[in-house]
Amino acid sequence: MIDFHCHLDLYSDPNPTLERCQRLGLGVLSVTTTPSTWPGTSQLAMGRPLIRTALGLHPQLAKERRHELPLFDRYLPETKYVGEVGLDGTPHCRTFWADQEVVFNHMLGRCEEAGNKILTIHSRKAATPVLDALDLHPRIEVSILHWFSGTQSELRRAVDRGCWFSIGPTMLRSTHGRNLVEAIPRDKILLETDGPLTSLQNKALRPWDTRLALRELATLWKVEVSEVEETIANNEDFTWSL
Ligand code: MN
Numbered sequence: 001m002i003d004f005h006c007h008l009d010l011y012s013d014p015n016p017t018l019e020r021c022q023r024l025g026l027g028v029l030s031v032t033t034t035p036s037t038w039p040g041t042s043q044l045a046m047g048r049p050l051i052r053t054a055l056g057l058h059p060q061l062a063k064e065r066r067h068e069l070p071l072f073d074r075y076l077p078e079t080k081y082v083g084e085v086g087l088d089g090t091p092h093c094r095t096f097w098a099d100q101e102v103v104f105n106h107m108l109g110r111c112e113e114a115g116n117k118i119l120t121i122h123s124r125k126a127a128t129p130v131l132d133a134l135d136l137h138p139r140i141e142v143s144i145l146h147w148f149s150g151t152q153s154e155l156r157r158a159v160d161r162g163c164w165f166s167i168g169p170t171m172l173r174s175t176h177g178r179n180l181v182e183a184i185p186r187d188k189i190l191l192e193t194d195g196p197l198t199s200l201q202n203k204a205l206r207p208w209d210t211r212l213a214l215r216e217l218a219t220l221w222k223v224e225v226s227e228v229e230e231t232i233a234n235n236e237d238f239t240w241s242l
Contacts, residue, residue, distance in 0.1 A: 001229075002027035002236045003207035004166040005083070005120050005146045005192035008051070009041040011204070021207050022048055027240065028207050031083045031120055033058035035071035042078070054081035059088040059122055062103040063096035069106055082111055083120030084146070087133070090125050101133075108137040118142040118242060120166065127154035134161065142242060146192060147171055148180060155180055159188065164239060166192035169200060169212035172220070182220055186231050189217075190239060 008014045008030040021028055027050045032041045038055050045051035055075050057065055076082070085107050087100050111117040121143055123130040127150030134143060144164040148155065149171075158165075165184050168191065171177035181189070191213050196204035200212070214232070218225045 001191065001208075001210055001232070002029065002240060003193050003195075003210050004029045004144060004190045004239075005031055005168075006195050006207050007031055007033065007084075007197055008044055009037055011196050011206075014044055017206055018044060018048060018051065022050060024208055026050065026207050026210075027236070028052070029054055029081060029083075029120060031081075032056045033061055033084060034065050035068040035075060036065075038071070038075045038078075052081055053079060054083040054118075054120055055079050056082060056084040056120075057103055057107065058084045059086050059100045059104065059126075060093055062093075062100040066099050066103055069103065072107060073110055076110055076114055076117075080116060080118055081120070082107065082117050083144075084122050085119060086122030086146075087126035087130050088122060088124050089129070101129075104130075104133055105136070108133060108140060112137045112139045115139065116141075118144065118239070120144045120146050122146055124149060127151070127158070131157050131161065134163075142239070144190060144239075147194060149177070150180075152180070152183060155183055159183075159185060164188050164190055164235075166190040167213060168192045168194055168198065169205065169209060169216065170194075170198050172213055172216035178216075178220060181217070186221070187235060189232065190235055191232060 006028050031054045042053040045053050146166050191210040193205035214228050217228045
């Protein structure tokens, strides 16, 4: 199993978490929120083949970290994975929307030039502008929409574009989230936790908590958990080997 969106570097002590992942055979796509954290975070994956690191600049930090874009350009050749990137349309983040657009479009342009990148994308209250931005960069082939929370029509547009969706246990707790997940093609679904930024019962999620989503998916799809596991494993094999 693979956690496709986890902020490993934000746990107070990431090493025990990493060691447990290794013992359990769990893969993690470890995302960063600023380019300046790339060296330290990618170091965590050294000697741990199941951990892969993504280079990102979180939209919520677009204003305060925009000056780090040259670092993004410098580190980009070191990785195939980019994230967390995207746009955030919640009221506070709307106040620096122009910075968000500059930052996101810059990174999309660089990814498109470089080719062969896999992106994990934040689109809270901004699914339409994220999809518009992706449309302007048609050579970006693999985008994974993380914790998608847009409308059903935005979802259809993303599906038509060939997007993947990483979903976590928390998304499956809301009716809107479950309705969205039901409408996503089963062969486009990956798992995530968004830990430690996301908690359940006041406990920060860890990569092995992806399995909580398996049970919810089994209920939703009216199949056995083993069948969900098989579907997810096929999707993971495909994306992890791209
Ligand atoms: Mn995140």
